[in-house]
Amino acid sequence: MKNLISKHLITASVPGRLGWIFLIFISTTHSFAQLKFSGLGRTVFQSQQLSGDALKNDSLSDRNTSQGYALFDLRTNYQIKDKFRILVDTRLKNTIGGFGGVGISLNLRQVRIEGLASKFVKYSVGDVDIKMSPFTFSNSSEIELDIESTIFSRRREVVQYESFNVNNHWRMRGLKLNSVVNLKGDSNQLKILVFGTTDRATDSYTKYPIRIGGSIAFEKKEKFFLEGNMVRTEENQKETGNAQIQVFSTRTWYLKHWKKWALGGTAELGQSNSIRETGVNTTQKLNDYFYEGKCIAINKNQDWKIWAAYQEVGPFFESPGAQSLRISGNRSSQFFTYVSNNQQIRSQGMLDRMGSETIQNINISSFRQPYLPQYNLVFPYGKATPNRKGFDLGLLDINNRFLDYSFQYHQSGEVLGEGVVEKRSFHLLQSAFILKINRILNSNRKRSLYANYRFESSGRKGDLPTDLQINTVDVGATVEIFKKFDLHLGMKRIQAKGNEVYSQINSYNSISGYLPYAMTQSENLIGTGIQLHFTDHCFLLVSGYFNRIKTTEALLSWNLNQLYTNFSYEF
Amino acid sequence: MLTRTRFFSVFTFALILFSACKRTEGTKEYIGPADITTPLNFSVNGNGLSAKYSLVNFISQTQFFHSVFSHTVAWNLEIRGTHSGAVRFYSGISKTLDSSNTAFDGKADSLRFFLPGETCAVRLKIAGWAKEYSSSFAINQMPSFNCTLLDDFESPYDSIGFCMLYTDPTDSLVMFKEGETDVVFEGRKSMKINGFDSNDNYWISSLSTKNLNIKTMLAGKEASSTYLNLFAKGLTNGKAILELQLQEDENNDGVFNSSNDELWKGKATLSGDWQKISLALGSFEKSGTIGNGTIEPGKILRIALVLISYPPGDYTETYVDYVNFTFGAPFSQK
Numbered sequence: 059m060k061n062l063i064s065k066h067l068i069t070a071s072v073p074g075r076l077g078w079i080f081l082i083f084i085s086t087t088h089s090f091a092q093l094k095f096s097g098l099g100r101t102v103f104q105s106q107q108l109s110g111d112a113l114k115n116d117s118l119s120d121r122n123t124s125q126g127y128a129l130f131d132l133r134t135n136y137q138i139k140d141k142f143r144i145l146v147d148t149r150l151k152n153t154i155g156g157f158g159g160v161g162i163s164l165n166l167r168q169v170r171i172e173g174l175a176s177k178f179v180k181y182s183v184g185d186v187d188i189k190m191s192p193f194t195f196s197n198s199s200e201i202e203l204d205i206e207s208t209i210f211s212r213r214r215e216v217v218q219y220e221s222f223n224v225n226n227h228w229r230m231r232g233l234k235l236n237s238v239v240n241l242k243g244d245s246n247q248l249k250i251l252v253f254g255t256t257d258r259a260t261d262s263y264t265k266y267p268i269r270i271g272g273s274i275a276f277e278k279k280e281k282f283f284l285e286g287n288m289v290r291t292e293e294n295q296k297e298t299g300n301a302q303i304q305v306f307s308t309r310t311w312y313l314k315h316w317k318k319w320a321l322g323g324t325a326e327l328g329q330s331n332s333i334r335e336t337g338v339n340t341t342q343k344l345n346d347y348f349y350e351g352k353c354i355a356i357n358k359n360q361d362w363k364i365w366a367a368y369q370e371v372g373p374f375f376e377s378p379g380a381q382s383l384r385i386s387g388n389r390s391s392q393f394f395t396y397v398s399n400n401q402q403i404r405s406q407g408m409l410d411r412m413g414s415e416t417i418q419n420i421n422i423s424s425f426r427q428p429y430l431p432q433y434n435l436v437f438p439y440g441k442a443t444p445n446r447k448g449f450d451l452g453l454l455d456i457n458n459r460f461l462d463y464s465f466q467y468h469q470s471g472e473v474l475g476e477g478v479v480e481k482r483s484f485h486l487l488q489s490a491f492i493l494k495i496n497r498i499l500n501s502n503r504k505r506s507l508y509a510n511y512r513f514e515s516s517g518r519k520g521d522l523p524t525d526l527q528i529n530t531v532d533v534g535a536t537v538e539i540f541k542k543f544d545l546h547l548g549m550k551r552i553q554a555k556g557n558e559v560y561s562q563i564n565s566y567n568s569i570s571g572y573l574p575y576a577m578t579q580s581e582n583l584i585g586t587g588i589q590l591h592f593t594d595h596c597f598l599l600v601s602g603y604f605n606r607i608k609t610t611e612a613l614l615s616w617n618l619n620q621l622y623t624n625f626s627y628e629f
Numbered sequence: 630m631l632t633r634t635r636f637f638s639v640f641t642f643a644l645i646l647f648s649a650c651k652r653t654e655g656t657k658e659y660i661g662p663a664d665i666t667t668p669l670n671f672s673v674n675g676n677g678l679s680a681k682y683s684l685v686n687f688i689s690q691t692q693f694f695h696s697v698f699s700h701t702v703a704w705n706l707e708i709r710g711t712h713s714g715a716v717r718f719y720s721g722i723s724k725t726l727d728s729s730n731t732a733f734d735g736k737a738d739s740l741r742f743f744l745p746g747e748t749c750a751v752r753l754k755i756a757g758w759a760k761e762y763s764s765s766f767a768i769n770q771m772p773s774f775n776c777t778l779l780d781d782f783e784s785p786y787d788s789i790g791f792c793m794l795y796t797d798p799t800d801s802l803v804m805f806k807e808g809e810t811d812v813v814f815e816g817r818k819s820m821k822i823n824g825f826d827s828n829d830n831y832w833i834s835s836l837s838t839k840n841l842n843i844k845t846m847l848a849g850k851e852a853s854s855t856y857l858n859l860f861a862k863g864l865t866n867g868k869a870i871l872e873l874q875l876q877e878d879e880n881n882d883g884v885f886n887s888s889n890d891e892l893w894k895g896k897a898t899l900s901g902d903w904q905k906i907s908l909a910l911g912s913f914e915k916s917g918t919i920g921n922g923t924i925e926p927g928k929i930l931r932i933a934l935v936l937i938s939y940p941p942g943d944y945t946e947t948y949v950d951y952v953n954f955t956f957g958a959p960f961s962q963k
């Protein structure tokens with residue numbers, strides 16, 4: 059046996075050697091160690107066709123393509139009591155169409171070592187997830203609407219899994235320390251987080267960017283919470299100088315409980331300081347602050363809540379961990395990347411944003427990336443979008459027997475105009491409904507209807523007026539036709555019309571110029587599919603997606619039809 | 630147990646803590662550079678672009694242009710002489726064009742002069758706006774320029790200015806034509822000198838000033854800040870050198886005698902394009918050993934333009950226009 063292992067250690071490839079080392083490690087350690095396996099397998103095949111004005115007078119760009127792969131993510135969880143746990147995701151992937159070993163890869167998808175350093179301190183080293191407050195370090199969602207039809211959310215789940223973008227966490231590489239100290243029993247807790255990390259992909263840097271920070275919080279369960287946050291990001295990019303950005307914040311909430319009601323409020327306030335080398339011996343220093351206050355009333359019996367909030371985020375407020383985009387407007391799709399005789403990158407559509415596995419960003423950016431206003435006009439950089447001042451009203455009921463619903467109205471304006479004295483005003487109206495037909499019919503089978511609507515507008519008076527309005531609708535249904543056999547239908551529609559001026563941001567996170575544009579665009583995405591559930595953790599989805607974009611510019615107008623099959627299982 | 634009082638104390642403390650937060654450039658009216666992009670609903674009112682005068686006499690009039698925009702925009706206005714190629718540029722950010730931002734006095738940004746009698750084309754471009762607006766006008770009289778003129782060669786048979794020609798007697802085809810109209814740089818005429826260096830001694834001819842009281846013109850002037858300016862072109866093959874001579878009346882006898890008076894020389898190699906030659910008198914080099922070795926502007930009796938063939942033994946020519954003195958700086962139209 060020893061000879062066999064030695065032979066493999068010498069002759070195997072690098073991933074193979076790692077695997078053998080790991081095998082030796084777990085087979086020679088003590089018997090109190092635990093070894094668990096879990097993971098995911100997925101086979102995807104997709105075939106798509108592109109047509110439309112973007113391909114006129116174009117003889118080179120692709121019109122029909124198909125791709126597919128089969129992957130197997132094996133999560134090995136090796137634990138020695140509480141002191142030490144190693145978690146290794148090994149990915150074996152076979153691209154459909156590979157021949158003679160071409161297209162087969164074996165990678166370590168993620169590696170994390172974690173355990174208890176002392177009674178109160180938990181450590182994690184390797185691929186770690188970090189999340190703090192929405193203004194300091196939070197990976198804001200790219201989804202246009204709060205709730206999506208299942209036919210769309212199934213696609214997006216795959217992309218988010220591939221990009222490690224789940225629940226507002228940033229996937230980083232480095233060290234994370236957590237501590238939870240119970241004070242006076244379990245009801246009072248002191249929570250401490252410290253991390254020192256870098257981005258997952260660091261090839262665009264001359265040296266690793268640094269993201270360090272932490273928080274200290276006191277929580278009295280369901281009653282009171284007070285937290286201090288600090289994040290410092292530092293990076294040295296190839297084409298720009300050093301950038302150092304620090305964000306501090308204090309966050310708190312308080313809830314007073316009665317028998318039927320709970321009333322309370324939340325608040326967060328903080329500031330950012332940035333220093334950037336903009337040339338030889340020249341630096342740019344920017345300081346700004348933000349604050350948010352929110353009052354909440356919760357009906358405990360019927361489980362709905364209403365809130366009213368006011369917030370101001372300064373025009374120079376910088377928080378890379380909160381303002382980096384999951385999908386920047388200039389990212390290209392993995393299918394039909396180019397049009398115009400392979401000369402121009404094809405513009406993104408809704409299907410690209412939810413279905414292209416390479417479109418999501420996994421790095422934090424020290425400057426605001428380009429965004430596409432038709433997908434998010436009012437808060438393109440999440441809650442921490444700078445230069446906003448306004449109020450929010452909302453109602454949320456997600457535990458109703460027959461109908462879940464939410465309403466949100468937001469009105470705000472710029473703190474300072476961009477390039478002109480006149481300030482923009484913004485309006486956002488959003489509503490979402492999930493009608494649980496199965497409960498109305500008293501049926502055990504899944505039958506749900508989804509409906510979402512969002513209206514966004516930006517307007518400015520003066521010499522450079524803007525009047526862009528965007529209407530977004532998402533309706534869909536999921537019906538369990540037979541036992542464990544679902545039919546999914548969904549339709550998204552975005553209509554954008556009006557004039558706007560896009561402020562171009564340079565690598566020093568300052569406005570460098572303005573791009574006026576007139577947008578008359580309608581985009582439709584229809585999705586339909588059937589999903590067969592073999593078990594609770596294994597399904598086959600066969601679906602079709604039809605994405606149409608029609609604009610006044612030919613190169614931005616195209617039709618994309620896609621057949622997508624996904625067989626997934628988790629264990 | 631945290632009471633409400635404690636909570637509000639903590640919250641108030643946090644508020645006070647962050648009330649000291651500073652905002653960079655918080656007193657600015659807007660962030661970023663001024664947005665001068667042209668809005669998509671932009672329009673130019675009325676006739677687009679019009680000139681105040683269709684025929685302008687710059688001696689007594691100042692031309693300007695009129696246009697009214699729907700928004701404040703960034704614009705560029707170009708005035709181009711259709712014959713001379715002379716140009717004048719204006720740019721600004723405003724809602725109107727008028728005398729305050731487009732006053733045109735006939736002086737060019739280019740090396741070339743606008744010419745009397747020529748038509749000028751005017752183009753208005755607005756940043757971010759595809760359509761251009763145009764107008765035109767004609768020039769009747771050109772303005773005077775800030776200099777002391779020696780000769781503009783507009784009077785071909787006068788006896789003032791550069792009109793004393795000494796030619797190499799052995800060279801052939803040596804010509805001097807004041808009042809040349811085929812090749813014009815300033816005004817309506819220029820001056821041409823040409824010839825063939827038959828005896829291979831470089832020198833073809835020398836054209837000197839006559840009946841000009843240069844001593845008075847330059848009395849009390851500093852050599853280092855007094856400039857002799859002229860515009861000249863030669864041949865495209867570069868075989869023309871123009872030598873500028875300052876002839877002093879060292880002994881103040883009213884004549885230049887090379888055995889008694891000091892001679893100073895400057896030189897310019899000519900090309901096929903017009904060029905401005907501006908030489909500070911202090912940069913001229915002494916020729917020979919006569920004199921005190923100090924250039925004295927108040928003693929300069931004559932200026933001579935010497936045409937040299939380089940290399941020797943070849944045909945060469947030059948056109949010269951608008952010879953003048955300026956004080957303090959080389960000649961500029963504006």
